[in-house]
């Protein structure tokens with residue numbers, strides 16, 4: 001079982017594609033035994049996908065070829081003993097300024113979009129953020 005986390009930028013500024021992205025993710029992931037979480041903030045995505053290695057690699061390849069986002073930056077690819085996002089075939093949450101107010105310790109990483117250089121320097125923060133919103137612990 002592996003877990004993969006990446007950052008990317010929405011191509012263009014058309015947030016109306018988000019619902020379609022999520023619907024297709026849920027459909028495919030249910031079929032391929034993938035679970036995970038997708039966060040969106042100010043034009044950036046942070047996503048975790050987990051499952052059997054082949055399924056995760058196949059899914060990531062498909063995701064990385066999707067023209068609706070760009071500048072994919074793989075942050076973490078790790079073996080895991082068990083799923084940490086099993087409640088979602090693909091969970092989704094769009095972060096707001098109100099979340100930044102509630103989470104001052106994390107705000108520097110996602111306010112006005114995900115801060116690519118700050119997160120790259122501390123990729124463990126990406127997993128913490130994804131878990132926080134997966135579990136609804138706001």
Ligand SMILES: Cc1cc2nc3c(=O)[nH]c(=O)nc-3n(C[C@H](O)[C@H](O)[C@H](O)COP(=O)(O)O)c2cc1C
Pocket residue numbers: 021024025026028029036038045047049059062063064065066068069090
């Ligand atoms: C930010 C983002 C996240 C995505 N997440 C997933 C995902 O978790 N699983 C998946 O199968 N496709 C995901 N996709 C969609 C794929 O890139 C691709 O469009 C889709 O699988 C194509 O299937 P369809 O033509 O049957 O809709 C994602 C796309 C984007 C832009």
